[in-house]
Amino acid sequence: MEVLSQLGRGENPLQDLAPCAACNQTTPDNLDSPGVSSSSPAPLSPLLSPVATLPHHPMSVVPLSSDSQQDIHTRSLMYLMDCYARVAMEERNHPKRSSIPPLSDVLAEIRAQCVQYASLSLQGVLIDEELPRTSPLLGPVLNQSLPRGFLPELVARTHANHELFNKVFSPVLQGLFLTMQTSSIVGNGHRQPIQALSDLVEIRCGPSGNVRPICRLLTHQSNFLPDVVTQAVGRELAKTSFLGPFLSVSVFAEDEAKVADKFFSGNPVADKSLNQTLQQELENTRILLHKVFHDILVCNSAREATLSYLAALLRNNEKRAQIQVDERSLAGDGFMLNVLSIMQFLAVKVKLDKVDVFYPFHPSSLVDIKNDTRLKFTSQEAAAWLDDLNRSLIHKWKEPKFPTHCWFLTLHCHHLALLPACHKYQRRLRALRDLQKLVDEMQATEAQWKEMHFAARNKELLKQWKQQIKKLNRSKACADTGLLNEALLRRSLQFYTSVAEFLLGLLVQLPPGVTPPSLPLPSDAPAIFSALPEWYVEDIAEFLLFVLQFTPGVVADCTEDSLITWLLVVVCSPQCIKNPYMVAKIIEVLFVINPGIQSRTEQLHARVMAHPISEMHLPSCLMKFYTG
Incomplete structure (x- = not known):
């Protein structure tokens, strides 16, 4: 306490002490995170502590004030962490003696006192100076330089008092938020804040270890799901919500212009070599983000708020599905694909028999389909069916799980x-293609216009078009990395396979995974199938057509029999879908699978042709569809 008092007066009683040999022998055992190597050189801190001799990784943290107040609070915390780390050093140096009383009790008490004083210091109680804008704990959390066990013990000793816990850890969370806002995948500045957040939400305490205090605190932050104040609600949430900056790690040129300038020169051969590296970095980031969301969602007190946040992101970006859209008012592709990847990881273990098929129509549903075109019903028929369902004495709405x-x-x-x-x-x-065609045509006729009075204008147009082509090529290279990612597309195909099984089960009124249904199906489709949005079917076809064109290997290698069955059942049951263009799009998928169109899909085409429905019904159904 005397040392802390001197530090509070602006003195440094430890500055003249020489470091002992043991203090310089820093090992990963001192740390809360094993990601820091003890072999890297680092300057000694004024406290000459083993904690301070850890290597420092440069980080674009929110600028810290350089006044004495910041130094005082930081020094106090560093001194307490130093004392905490020396306990571990004592236990390593004298393992037998430190494992039995009275020394074991003394060491445990020292740890407890260090943590208690640290909590007081972080509240600004120990020092009669105003706390700095940035928490002194933020830097050690980001740089993973905390002594092992310090952070979990600090959480465990403060989480029961919500006001105290909020004072200690809310500044850390907000510091991570502000740090992430200035971070980018260029320079890997995104890694440390996301890893730090992952480490924080992972901390558990309580008698059974099922309490996650940071998760609860995170969802109670004022900016976790802030009220929107502009018309650009999708873009605003991506920028201002707490998790928005963490989800905004992107390689798309529209989201992060520095990516195109830094990594892509416009040369397709050179750019392709960087794709795999960037895709792996993006995949690692998405896996870590999934871990963050998973840890938050398993916390009972944070689950509802997190689901509401995810639903709000989708609701406020629903205009992305429109043909004409103002992209400036909506979240970018990188943000949305990160959200999608997290949802895919979360949904991968969901069993279809646990999914309530009436959920899209449920009063408590987090998705909205009331303005969507239906598969068979008109909007009036869908509304009437739903009214009948609500009045029914047989049907009871289940609480969504x-x-x-x-x-x-x-x-x-x-x-x-x-x-x-x-x-x-x-x-x-x-x-x-259009721009390149214009350039080619203009250059091909140059001999005819180069002596004309408008030659200067044509040369200027050529220059502009070539610049646009160069810019679009860079943008395409970024999109190749962000969208044509086989890991992402495989997950999407896997999920769409489950969607096909879900739809097939509703259409034939059989549980998923049973033998292929007997055809032909009744002329009247089940009401619950008829009331579903049309895009539930259309999206499967459009996704398959896109992947078959740009990454056919994903479809060729990963298509399951249930998806083939669904495609064939739809083609052979056109009476179940009122829009004939929807059926035609499914037929187009089968057409593109033909090896004459896409050579990579020869084996897949053979599987389709060998399917019992293909052998028994497909030829006659195709003839009937096209001849009316």
């Missing part, structure tokens, strides 16, 4: 994240 919420949110996330990104990619390619 997490698997149901998760699965349908994932389905709608594909509609708002993946498919719009695919459409945008195709529009970019068309724009590139």
Whole structure:
């Protein structure tokens, strides 16, 4: 306490002490995170502690004030962490003596006192100076330089008092939020804040170890799901919500212009070599983000708020599915694909028999389909059927469980994240082709106009078009990395396979996974199938057509029999879907699978042709469909 008092007066009683040999022997055992190597050189701190001699990784943390107040609070915390680390050093040096009383009791008490004083210091109680804007704990958390066990013990000793816990850890969370806002995948500045957040939400305490205090605190932050104040609600939430910056790690040029300038020169051969590295970095980031969301969702007190946050992201970005859209008002492709990847990871273990098929119509549903075109019903028929369902004495609404919420949110996330990104990619390619055609035509006729009075204008147009082509090529290279990611597309295909099984089960009124249904099906489709949105079927076809065009190996290698069965049943049961163009799109998928169109899918085509439905019904159904 005397040392802390002197530090509070601006003195440093330890500055003249020489470091002992043991203090310089820093090992990973001192740390809360094993990710820091003890072999890297680092300057000694003024406290000459083993904690301070850990290597420092440069980090674009929110700028710290350089006044004495910041130094005082930081020095106090570093001194307490130093004392905490020396306990571990004593236990390593004298393992037998330190494991039995009285020394074991003394060491445990020292640890407890260090943590208690640290909590007081972080509240600003020990020092009569105003706390700095940035928590002194933020730097050690980011740099993973905390003594092992210090952070979990600090959480365990403060979480019961919510006000105290909020004072200690809310500044740390907000510091991570502000740090992440200035971070980018360029320079790998995104890694430390996401890893730090992952470490924090992972901390558990309580008698059975099932209490996650940081998760509860995170969802109670004022900016966890803030009220929107602009018309650009999708973009605003991506920027201002607490988890928004963490989800905004992107390689798309529209989201992060520095990516195109840093990594892509416009040379397709050179750019392709960087794709795999960037895709792996993005995949690692998404896996870590999934871990963060998983830890939050397993916390009972944080689950509902997190599901509401995910639903709000989808609801406020639903215009992404429109043909004409103002992209400036919505979240970008990188943000939405990160959300999609997290949802895919969460949904991978969901069993279809645990999913409530009535969820899209449930009064408590987190997804909204009331304005969507239905598979068979008109909007009036769908409303009448739902009214009958609500008045029915037989049907009872079940309280939605997490698997149901998760699965349908994932389905709608594909509609708002993946498919719009695919459409945008195709529009970019068309724009590139059109511009290149203009350049080729202009250059081919140069001999005719180079002596004319408008030659200068044509040369200026050529220059502009070539610059646009160069810019679009860089943008395409970024999109190749972000969208044509086989890991992402495989997960999407796996999920769409489950969607096909879900739809097939509703259409034939059989549980998923049974033998292929007997055809033909009745002329009247089940009401619950008829009332579903049309895009539930259309998105499967559009996704398959996109992947068959750009990464056919994913479909060729990963298509399951249940998806083939669904495609064939739809083609052979056109009476169940009122829009004939929807059936025609499914037929187009079967056409593109033909090896004459896509050589990579020869084995898949053979599987389709060998399917019992193909042998018995497909030829006659195709003839009937096209001849009316």
